[in-house]
Amino acid sequence: MFGTVMVANRGEIALRVIRTLRRLGIRSVAVYSDADAGSPHVAAADVAVRIGPAAAAESYLSIERVIEAARATDAEAIHPGYGFLSENTAFAAACEAAGIVFVGPPASAIEAMGDKIRAKQTVAKAGVPVVPGSDGAGLSDDDLAAAVDEIGYPVLLKPSAGGGGKGMVEVHRAEDLADAIVGARRVAKGAFGDDTLLVERLVTTPRHIEIQVLADAHGTVVHLGERECSLQRRHQKIVEEAPSALLTPEQRERMGAAAVEAARSVGYTGAGTVEFIVGGDRPDEFFFMEMNTRLQVEHPVTELVTGLDLVELQLRVAAGERLPLTQDDVSLQGHAIEVRVYAEDPAAGFLPTGGRVLAFETPTGPGVRVDAGIEAGGVVGSDYDPMLAKVIAHGADRDEAIRRLDTALAHTTLLGLGTNIGFLRTLLADDDVRAANLDTGLVGRRLEDWTTADLPADVLGVATGVTLLGLEPAGPVVDPFDIPGGWRLGDPAATTRTLLVAGHDPVEVRARGRAADASLAIASDEPVQTCTEVVSGDGRRGDYRHAQGGVSRRYRAARADDGTLWIGRDGYTWAVREQGRLEAARADAAAGGGPVVSPMPGTVTVVDVAEGDTVVAGQRLVVVEAMKMEHVLTAPVDGVVRDLRARAGAAVAKDAVLLNVDTEEE
Incomplete structure (x- = not known):
């Protein structure tokens, strides 16, 4: 060793x-x-x-x-x-x-499987079924269009190099093909340095099932069962589990045998994953998609159901040792499920986020594992992939694993930037997910349902309470003129604030009194009594107990340097801020002319307009790339481009003004 x-x-x-x-x-x-x-x-x-x-x-x-x-x-x-x-x-x-x-595997195996076109040709010769599609290398745009005509719509454009779903584009109509090819090539070139594309038939309502394989240099190749990775966004996995609820033992063995043959066909050694696409209504029919010649993000679920350390096995194989197991030694115990915690905003189409981590607390408990790469005080920028951590749970069966995972997410706190933790809890509670009625398009179809929720009134209450605590004087003796709610003879004065929470309309909150016994009127509602107390920390950061409407809950809250108050409870987070000039400018842009700002820190990759150009509402203006994702910024209204600051290749900060669209005068 x-x-x-x-x-x-x-x-x-x-x-x-x-x-x-x-x-x-x-x-x-x-x-x-x-x-x-x-x-x-x-x-x-x-x-x-x-x-x-x-x-x-x-x-x-x-x-x-x-x-x-x-x-x-x-x-x-x-x-x-x-x-x-x-x-x-x-x-x-x-x-x-x-x-x-x-x-890892030899360079020859990486090369054979790294090129998706060559990989399909190689495994097809070994008898592994492949998805119908183009099989030539270096196809021009016209070649791709001709292949699509032969395959028929819908189709899937895929970069030949790379993986992780980056650059993959579904095309359902002929009129969308040309733009889709241009976009896919641009992403592929930026992510992998190679804009070669292939095209395949798009399998509708597909399930993504992959087989973990291990091979040593002495001829032993085994598989460790399957993982189901059908819950995806933008062709990237967000939930993975082992085993799949879809497969029977016989189907598992057939697919495992095909994966072993695929690995043998390129002289593979080490850990690898052979990915298949399976029709949800026809699980007996599976097609090879690609082979990932490395450890997968989702490898923990396989470790939990097999009891094996895949990294240790990788090291032993690389050191020349024989695998210490045969296929007969592999057995799957219980069920494991993993979710990926991303710095992203699901309600905004999974737009990447970023910022300083103000608080990060992870769960513990039976069957729970957390693999994280961040800690409180660190900064999540736009230079790398937005995945921050993985929360994994193991149970005797699928139901127990999901229950443990949901509880673990409820005890996960991450403040300072938007994440998908709350969204994952909502996803896991869905009836179709609980019943394992999955396919790779489910998240896209249900996204609005899973990201549309009323703003809890207690969030505004605790935000107001924490703000009052931060303003209140310390010490046993309090001058009534120092009370932030105001003081006068008779009833205390009320302080009015307009609070903004992402994804919700502005809300006016009138507060009277101190945090410990405040009277709040939210919008036009009747006043309610609230009580916010510090459990630990202070009025800027810590744990708080808030009581409102007869219900008392514990919250974690922290205030960022820009004044935003981040509030967390049960895995859900809210960013609350008082309305200011930036928000007013954005409102103007939505209603009329105004600035077009970058929604995230990133790099400008495309600028489609010039100073003085006339544009129409919805027209593409600028493309910003961050964390391996492109975001297209469009004109909010008909108008003229003024004060163009965006430059291709330039780095931009979140909320940076890239240009203005001024409405044309009558």
């Missing part, structure tokens, strides 16, 4: 690999960019090496700098995690040339 292993990655996967290295007594080496200098994976490793600035191309994707770091620390092997260089043939070859073991 190795003495020193470097982890060429960041975040939760780097921490997860380091955890196994520590258990095995192996010295760990972390690498980090300037953006990650204070990250948890840096502190967890035995040694840490800076490899460049925040930009991934100059740090985590720099083969030269990663190899230099390995040499400088005498690392005998490099574990790539997933993403970044994990499926890069040049990196695998560079490791070999440097005399460093790459903890």
Whole structure:
């Protein structure tokens, strides 16, 4: 076994690999960019090496700098995690040339499976069923259009390189094909450095089922059962479970055997995943999609139902050992389900978010596991993927696993930026999800239902109470003129605030009295008595007890530097702020002319207009990319482009004004 292993990655996967290295007594080496200098994976490793600035191309994707770091620390092997260089043939070859073991398959296997076109051709020869589609390399736009004419609509455009659903576009109408090809090529080029596309028949109501395989250099190839990953947004998984409720033992064995043959066909070694698409109404019919030649994000669910440490097995295979198990040794115990916690706003189409983590608390309990790569005080920027953590639960059966997972999410607190935690709880409570009636389009169809909810009145109450606490004087003696609600002879004066909560209309709140015995009138409602008390912390950050309408609940709250008050309860969070000039400007833009602002920190990739151009409402103006996702900004009204500040390739902050659209005079 190795003495020193470097982890060429960041975040939760780097921490997860380091955890196994520590258990095995192996010295760990972390690498980090300037953006990650204070990250948890840096502190967890035995040694840490800076490899460049925040930009991934100059740090985590720099083969030269990663190899230099390995040499400088005498690392005998490099574990790539997933993403970044994990499926890069040049990196695998560079490791070999440097005399460093790459903890993964040989470069030839990565190359064969990394190109989706070649992968389909290879596995088809091995007898594995594939989705009907184009099978040529380097197809032009006209070639793709011709292939679509032959396949028929609907179709799916996919980058030949890369994975993770990035750049995949569904096309249902001929008139949408040209723009879809342009967009898919742009994303593919930006994410993978290769804009080659392929096209496949779009399987309607599909289920995404993948098989975990392991192979050693001595001819043993086994599978560890399947994972169902049908709950996705933007073709990226958000919920994964093992085993699938769809498959019978016989179907599992057939699909597992096909995955083993796919791995054998390219001389695979190490851990890998063969992904299949299955018609929900025809589970006997499955098609090969691709093979991920690395550890998967969702590997914990397989670990929990098999009792195996996949990272340890990867290391042992890379060290030349034989797999310590055969297919007959593999058995699945119970059920495991995982959710991915993202920095994103589901109600805004999963738009990436970001900011400083003001509070982060994770759950514990029977069968609960949390793999996280952040901590309170850290900053989530736009340089990397928006996944922050994974919460996983294991139970005797699927129902118990879901109950444990929901409880775990209810005890997860993350304040300071928008996340999908509350959305995940709503998703898990859905009748179709509970009944395992899944397909890859379910999230898209139900998104509005799962993100539309009334604003709880107590959120406004606790926001007002925490604000009053922060304004109240400290000490046993209180001057009545210092009370923030005002003071006068007779009844105390009321203070009026207009509060804004994302996704909801502004609400006017009139407060009279102190936090401990306030009288609140929300909008036109009758006044209600509330009580907000500090459990721990102070009037700016901590735990609070709030009573309203006869119900007392505990909250976690923290105020950001920009004045936004983040409130968390039962896994749900709300960002509350008082209406100011920025919000008024946005309202003007929605109702008439005004500024077009970046909804997230990112990079401008496309500017479609010039100063003085006349535009119509809904016309595309600028494209901003952040966390591997593109967001199209359109004209709010008919008008003229003024004060154009957006420049292709330029970095922009959240809420940065990119241009103005002035309404034309009559």
